[in-house]
Amino acid sequence: MAGQNIDINCDIGESSSEHMAGREGDLMPWVSSCNISCGFHAGDPWVIERALDMAIRRGIRIGAHPSYMDRAGFGRQEMDMDPDQLRSVIKYQVAMMKALTESKGGKLTYVKPHGALYNQASRDEEISEAIVASLIEIDSSLALMGMAGSVTEHVAKEFGVPFIKEAFIDRTYEADGYLTPRGKDNALIEDPEVALSQLRSMVDKGVVPVNGGGELTIQAESFCVHGDNEAAPKILRYIHEQMSGLGYEIKPV
Numbered sequence: 271m272a273g274q275n276i277d278i279n280c281d282i283g284e285s286s287s288e289h290m291a292g293r294e295g296d297l298m299p300w301v302s303s304c305n306i307s308c309g310f311h312a313g314d315p316w317v318i319e320r321a322l323d324m325a326i327r328r329g330i331r332i333g334a335h336p337s338y339m340d341r342a343g344f345g346r347q348e349m350d351m352d353p354d355q356l357r358s359v360i361k362y363q364v365a366m367m368k369a370l371t372e373s374k375g376g377k378l379t380y381v382k383p384h385g386a387l388y389n390q391a392s393r394d395e396e397i398s399e400a401i402v403a404s405l406i407e408i409d410s411s412l413a414l415m416g417m418a419g420s421v422t423e424h425v426a427k428e429f430g431v432p433f434i435k436e437a438f439i440d441r442t443y444e445a446d447g448y449l450t451p452r453g454k455d456n457a458l459i460e461d462p463e464v465a466l467s468q469l470r471s472m473v474d475k476g477v478v479p480v481n482g483g484g485e486l487t488i489q490a491e492s493f494c495v496h497g498d499n500e501a502a503p504k505i506l507r508y509i510h511e512q513m514s515g516l517g518y519e520i521k522p523v
Contacts, residue, residue, distance in 0.1 A: 274518060274519075274523075275475060275518070275519050275520075275521045275522070276493065276507065276513060276518045276519070276520060276521075276523070277302050277303055277304070277331075277380070277491060277492040277493065277520075277521065277522045277523050278300065278301045278302055278439075278492075278494075278495065278509065278510070278520055279301060279303035279304065279305060279331075279333070279343045279415070279436070279492050279493070279494050279495075280297050280300075280301045280303075280304055280305070280491055280494065280495050280496070280497050280502065280506065281304075281305045281307065281335055281384070281479045281494075281496055281497035281498065282294055282297060282298070282304040282305060282306050282307070282325070282480075282497055283306040283307040283312075283313040283321035283322075283335070284307045284311070284312035284313050284336075284497050284498055285312070285313065285462070286293045286315055288508055293497075294317070294320065294321050294324060296502075297326070297497055297502060297503060297506060298321075298324050298325065298328055298330065299328070299507075299510075300406070300429075300503075300506035300509070300510040300520070301330060301495075301506060301509050301520070302330060302331060302332070302362055302520045302521045302522055303330060303331040303332075303333060303380075303492060304321070304325050304330050304332060304333065305319050305333045305334070305335035305382045305384075305415070305520055306318060306322055306332065306333065306334060306335055306367060307321075307335050307337075307352075307365035307384070308334055308336045308337070308362055308364070308366060308367055309334060310336065310337045310338065310339050310340070310341070310345065310346025310359070310367075311337035311338070311341060311343075311344055311384055311385060312341065312344055312345070312347075314499075315487075316354070318367075319347075319370065320369070322367075322370060322371060322374060322376065323374065325376070326371075326374055326375065326376040327508070331355075331379055331380070331522045332351075332371055332376055332377065332378055332379060333362045333378070333379065333380040333381060333382050333415060334363060334365035334367035334368070334378060334380075334381045334382070335381075335382055335383075335384050335459055336359070336360050336364055336367075336383060337363075337384035337385055337386075337387050337388070338351075338359070338385070338387050339359060340385075340386070340429050343386075344385065344498070345385035345386060345387065346385040346386050346452070347386055348389075350385045350508065352365050353396055353399070353400040355398075355453050356397065356400040356401075356403045356404075356405070357400045357403055358484065359402060359480055360381075360400070360401055360404040360405075361404045361407060361408055362381075364378075364381055364404065364405070364408055364412070365408055366376065367490055368408065368409065368412075374387045378409075378412065378425065378506075379412070380412060380413040380414065380415050380432075380434055381405055381412055381413070381414055381415065382434075382436070383401060387401075388416065388417070389449070391416065391421070391422045392416060392417045392420035392421055392422050392448070393420070393421055393448075393509070394421060395421055395425060396425075398416075398421050398422040398425035399425055399429075401406075401414065401422070402426055402429050402431050403429075404416065405431055406429065406431065407422040410431075410465050411432075412431075412432075413432035413433065414426045414431050414432070414433050414434070415433075415434040415436050415492060416433065416434075416435075416436060417436055417437075417448075418435035418436060418437055418488055418489055418490045418491075419447060419489075420429070423435060431500070431516035434491050434492050434493045435489060435490045435491045435492070435496070436490055436491070436493070436494055437472050437478065437488050437490035437492075437493055438460060438493070438494050438495075438496075438498065439459070439465050439468060439469045439493050439494060439495050439505065439509065440459045440460070440465050440494075440495045440496055440499050440501070440502070441457060441458060441459065442456055442457060442458075442459060442479075442480075442481055442494070443478050443479070443481070443486065444480060444481055445480045445481070445482060445484065445486070447488075448479055458496075458499060459505075460499065460500070460501035460505075461501075461505050462505045462508035462509070465495070465505045465508070465509065466508060466509055466512055466513075469493055469509060471485070471512070472488055472490060472491075472493065472503070476488060476489055490523065492522075492523075495509075510518055
């Protein structure tokens, strides 16, 4: 399958102003799509705007990365919210990112929920419907990025919202098709060679290995490395170099 495009995305804008220098700059050169934090789980206005400037300057596809209001838990604390309240929380973040992007001459093209919101939506129809409704109310052309084969994908298709099927390069999978909980030792992949092997399995064979042995079929259009993974810069650079050497072009499909 060499010679095709492959989209690599990464969560961006999650650092603080004091640590901005270097972190976002270490991630941006190696991705084709970026999910920019909307400030509810991490980041601050200065970091978010600088990340957006970098993305526009590099011609990287821009996505909003909304979350629950959970800075203390980095957006990874599951919450039980009223659907109307959740829609408001998401619309607030996405509308901010859309306006800020357009004020700089850029274009917001998709939305990828963060952390617990992403994971809960992948299993929960009501949460997915709240996310989809918020996008439709703001801009019906916005695509939703979510876990391939999830409830979120089915809900988006039901409501006619463009869906970007996502899989993960730096996270391991369980036999049920969901990610290994972060509390487990083997949840995160930090070795660039292992990350590359998982990516190539998904891209070339359409399968992903699962914990305990075996593999699952997976069809994805974008592949993620988490920006808060300390090994992310090494993984992204290695993947970019290796996949480019195999004839792949790192760009949105």
